[in-house]
Amino acid sequence: MGCMTRLTVRTVAHLPPPALEDVRIRPYGITDGPRLRRMSERLSKASLYTRFFSGTPHIPDHYVRLLERLDHWDREALIALDADEIAGVAEYSRDRRRPWCADLAVLVTDPWQRRGVGSALVRYLAQLAARRGITEFEADVIPGNRDALRFVQHGWPTARARTVDGTAHFQLPLPVRP
Numbered sequence: 624m625g626c627m628t629r630l631t632v633r634t635v636a637h638l639p640p641p642a643l644e645d646v647r648i649r650p651y652g653i654t655d656g657p658r659l660r661r662m663s664e665r666l667s668k669a670s671l672y673t674r675f676f677s678g679t680p681h682i683p684d685h686y687v688r689l690l691e692r693l694d695h696w697d698r699e700a701l702i703a704l705d706a707d708e709i710a711g712v713a714e715y716s717r718d719r720r721r722p723w724c725a726d727l728a729v730l731v732t733d734p735w736q737r738r739g740v741g742s743a744l745v746r747y748l749a750q751l752a753a754r755r756g757i758t759e760f761e762a763d764v765i766p767g768n769r770d771a772l773r774f775v776q777h778g779w780p781t782a783r784a785r786t787v788d789g790t791a792h793f794q795l796p797l798p799v800r801p
């Protein structure tokens with residue numbers, strides 16, 4: 624009942640926008656598939672394109688299947704939940720040949736963008752990764768994706784991109800843990 628009330632009042636325009644305090648972050652679980660697919664309803668084509676590097680009207684099936692196979696060590700995903708719906712997801716995938724490196728990807732639904740969800744997800748994910756021996760995230764961003772470029776620069780102000788196969792490739796050091 625509490626959740627229903629909150630979702631309903633948010634549709635009233637004069638009330639404040641959703642706040643980060645309303646969001647819970649937890650690992651992606653095996654029952655989250657339908658939730659992940661429903662996330663598409665709150666994603667613009669532009670957001671989907673910049674995350675998946677291809678025109679897709681919804682979260683691709685291969686991505687849902689990928690998250691079903693997380694081992695919570697070499698592959699991890701965290702989700703931010705607004706009531707029962709996913710506001711954002713961030714994942715890493717360890718490089719087999721360079722096990723101290725992992726690919727990072729983040730996707731936040733349009734209504735939740737620029738409210739700190741992406742930063743919170745990456746912060747928690749970086750803590751988990753560092754505990755698992757990962758010292759560096761790598762991220763690929765389409766050069767025209769200014770939001771993501773600014774997002775990376777916000778988290779890693781000194782990071783500089785290399786252009787690899789037409790994408791901006793970042794190497795992002797994680798804090799070394801004792």
Ligand SMILES: CC(C)(COP(=O)(O)OP(=O)(O)OC[C@H]1O[C@@H](n2cnc3c(N)ncnc32)[C@H](O)[C@@H]1OP(=O)(O)O)[C@@H](O)C(=O)NCCC(=O)NCCS
Binds near residue numbers: 728774775
């Ligand atoms: C890029 C993305 C992950 C950012 O997530 P987010 O939750 O919106 O980002 P945050 O609110 O945590 O932003 C943190 C900082 O990044 C920068 N930033 C993020 N989005 C920005 C934007 N649209 N314009 C300018 N700066 C931006 C700002 O410095 C911001 O801090 P501030 O709001 O205090 O100024 C999100 O916009 C997204 O999912 N986009 C579509 C998919 C994508 O591009 N993924 C990245 C490639 S894998």
